[in-house]
Amino acid sequence: MIEPLLVRVARREPAERTPVWFMRQAGRSLPEYRALRERHSFFELAGKPELCAEVTLQPVRRHGVDAAVLFADIMTPVLGMGIGVELVEGVGPVVDRPVASLADVERLRVGEPDEHVLEAIRIARAELDPARALIGFCGGPFTVAGYLVEGRPSRDFARTKALMYREPATWHALMEKLAEQFSRYVAAQEQAGADVVQLFDSWVGVLAPADYAEHVEPYSRRILDAVSVPTIHFGTGATEALLGLVARAGGDVIGVDWRLPLAAVPEDRAVQGNLDPAVLLGPWEHVERAALEVLAQGAGRSHVFNLGHGVLPSTDPDVLTRLTALVQERTAVVRA
16 A cells, blocks of 8 residues: 555655645635635535535645645534534634633533544545545644633633633643543544644644643643554744643654744654745745745755645635645655
């Protein structure tokens, strides 16, 4: 059997070139996705296996990237826990009843993963070329806990930190439930056919390293340990000290946003990143120069080319297609 290029690089095995995919490659930057959204809500697309698989595969067909990533929201695995969530355009996930007490945590249910998500993985994996990976997706426990406590995205997560400091028993009870639910979720994704799983902690950068070590790291480790396929661990806005703790929590591949060099990732891990997504809004000459600088940073180690965060909605899809070809062609020549 052919193992996907991304899987081999994640294991730091010899590879013919650098794999490339983009966080949030599926979705608002693609006209074919916008056409579907005219007829279906986000949760309809994510909740119907055939539609979810279609959106998951759209960027592979258009851009020729080396991996498809499951089209799912960061809040998907908590929808079955007894929490009402609405995705508000321009805001993000909004929770109808934020978690504020131990009693709120105790009401949360831990259950089996949504079968619709798993069927979408089976469909997408069956349609993908064997050389391309299917990446399972799970939100990081701190970010999801923060949304549940704040009720919506926040710049400073002050309410979340207050709960963490003032009521540590409530915080750890919440994280225990999320870790259990998310562990089941990623394990089921692997069983359904995911070749790689990414844990995406969007807001972990608001934490001091000591707080991460005490209040988050054990739970992220538990989720990452729940699968045997390679894992990618990405935390946005991490300082170099925090990135070291993120790596300690686990991940065969450590993602880096554009604020840190790829060299900040320990040498015993593969590295993913880290072109600033806003660069893609500029002229091609600048995109090309910045991309080649990222490739130069990743030379000599197992590197997955990606952005330092998700594709911006206003990104021209043709630029992503051109960037994919650039990475694939340049690295194949270098390693030939």
